[in-house]
Amino acid sequence: MKKKVKMLMVCGAGLGSSFACQMSVEDVLSKLGVEADLDHCDISSAVSMNPEIIITASNFKSQFEQFTIPDTTTILYLKNIVNKAEIEEKLVPLLQAKGVL
Numbered sequence: 001m002k003k004k005v006k007m008l009m010v011c012g013a014g015l016g017s018s019f020a021c022q023m024s025v026e027d028v029l030s031k032l033g034v035e036a037d038l039d040h041c042d043i044s045s046a047v048s049m050n051p052e053i054i055i056t057a058s059n060f061k062s063q064f065e066q067f068t069i070p071d072t073t074t075i076l077y078l079k080n081i082v083n084k085a086e087i088e089e090k091l092v093p094l095l096q097a098k099g100v101l
Contacts, residue, residue: 003100010056012042018056018081021056023082024087053073055087057078
């Protein structure tokens with residue numbers, strides 16, 4: 001049985017762009033045959049949700065640096081949070097490292 005990874009898509013308000021990112025990530029994961037628990041939220045909520053992977057836009061990096069992120073959580077910063085090619089390119093090595101792919 002394959003391991004299921006917990007992923008969180010994050011934006012400033014936790015509504016529109018994080019949900020759009022989640023839909024793109026769902027498409028990429030489906031293509032790769034990876035099962036995951038996906039959710040989306042705002043930055044301040046993300047820290048307490050303890051996901052294995054946080055996917056967010058590069059412009060939020062300075063805000064995430066203000067929080068203490070658990071060592072078990074990896075943050076994946078994207079230039080374009082709905083670009084499936086960028087998501088796949090950056091996510092595949094991470095999923096391989098976590099033993100999910």
